[in-house]
Amino acid sequence: MINQSTKDAIKAELNKQINLIGSAKKLSVTLKVSNATISNIINDKTALISDQLWFSISGALGLNFDLQWLHADTEPYKKLTNYFNDARLHSNVFALVTNPGGGKTYAMDDFRDKNPHTYYVKCHRHTTERDFLKQLLNSMHVNFNSHRITDLLNKTVEVARKLESPSFIVDEFEKVKNDVFVLPIDIYNSLENQVGITIIGTPNLKTRIDNGVARGTMGYNELLSRVGGKVIEIPAPSHADACNIIRANGINDKDTTVQKGKVVNAMQYIISESDNDNNEVDLRRVKRLVHAIKQKGIGK
Structure with missing residues (x-):
């Protein structure tokens, strides 16, 4: 789940870019995002905007939220x-x-x-x-x-x-x-x-x-x-929960990483290193591994 501080940062950057480029319509063309979506964010009408769209807009704006840990609804x-x-x-x-x-x-x-x-x-x-x-x-x-x-x-x-x-x-x-x-x-x-x-x-x-x-x-x-x-x-987070959080933090299903000299799927590696014998995931471990892999320049 993308948090409010991230949404506020995206809104602030949109306002900044609108002032630079001249209009929200011109910015929508540049970002390949609908003008209506930009207008809704500027006017705090965001209830129907999905997390995936927020991530897409932040990427188009070139914002870097690597230091901010984002959550998903586990x-x-x-x-x-x-x-x-x-x-x-x-x-x-x-x-x-x-x-x-x-x-x-x-x-x-x-x-x-x-x-x-x-x-x-x-x-x-x-x-x-x-x-x-x-x-x-x-x-x-x-x-x-x-x-x-x-x-x-x-x-x-x-x-x-x-x-x-x-x-x-x-x-x-x-x-x-x-x-x-x-x-x-x-x-x-x-x-x-x-x-x-x-x-x-x-x-x-x-x-x-x-x-x-x-x-x-x-x-x-x-x-x-x-x-x-x-x-x-309360049951521990599942592999599916972990995948949702890993994706929310910029590592997708096809990203790879090098571990012990071998190229492996980054998401599968994080999950395998974060769960126990009952397939229950420790999200603190997930966070540390996501951070370590992104430090290598992998992921968005």
């Missing part, structure tokens, strides 16, 4: 977005797990950017209840000076109640201590049917919840109940 992205949206619209609570390199961060950032009143907390091993609530309030653009947990929790609830369809996304949740682990449920219990919450992490999150329930650790049974009795596993 299946994990679609599933994550659907759960985020379900939580937001219907005040649901979900627990999701994804493999590292599955595109989770982009999906979260993209959803937050597109949906007002969606707020984000990233957890760490040393995150305390106070840290968690302060980070959540900061995400909501609330400056609150109290350090008391009860005050911070009450303020979070007070602010959220005034919002339309608020949603909280809590990332890397498997890392926190037990007192923080049950905090989202305290928030939800105070805002039932008024807030959506998605907790998300690696497969270790599912293991931790299962073990906590098995041991009878306080709060774990309630947490599992609140998330519908199960932790949802």
Whole structure:
């Protein structure tokens, strides 16, 4: 998926070229792009313009987006977005797990950017209840000076109640201590049917919840109940997902690269070096390999 900053850069370059060449009509002939398309971009009427057309226009303009990583709508992205949206619209609570390199961060950032009143907390091993609530309030653009947990929790609830369809996304949740682990449920219990919450992490999150329930650790049974009795596993990106992203970043199906003295298909090489025995792809590895190959002058 081509992002907004890239679209803005293309629009700015179109305006620049129109001023140089004299008219949008003349530019459309030069770029071999319809005048209507150029007009729609200039006037921010771009809903029906495909990513492929954006890429074509940027290439015709000679723009170089090698340093910018572009995304495509992978299946994990679609599933994550659907759960985020379900939580937001219907005040649901979900627990999701994804493999590292599955595109989770982009999906979260993209959803937050597109949906007002969606707020984000990233957890760490040393995150305390106070840290968690302060980070959540900061995400909501609330400056609150109290350090008391009860005050911070009450303020979070007070602010959220005034919002339309608020949603909280809590990332890397498997890392926190037990007192923080049950905090989202305290928030939800105070805002039932008024807030959506998605907790998300690696497969270790599912293991931790299962073990906590098995041991009878306080709060774990309630947490599992609140998330519908199960932790949802988001599938890793497939080879098809990887191909879409590789193409979006300028390497096509016929490009080749030299590896260990042999000429090989660049896309097939990237995929073979990025997947595991289950044909699941690590998109972080894909990104590094695409960058390395494009440094050699291969791809658009």
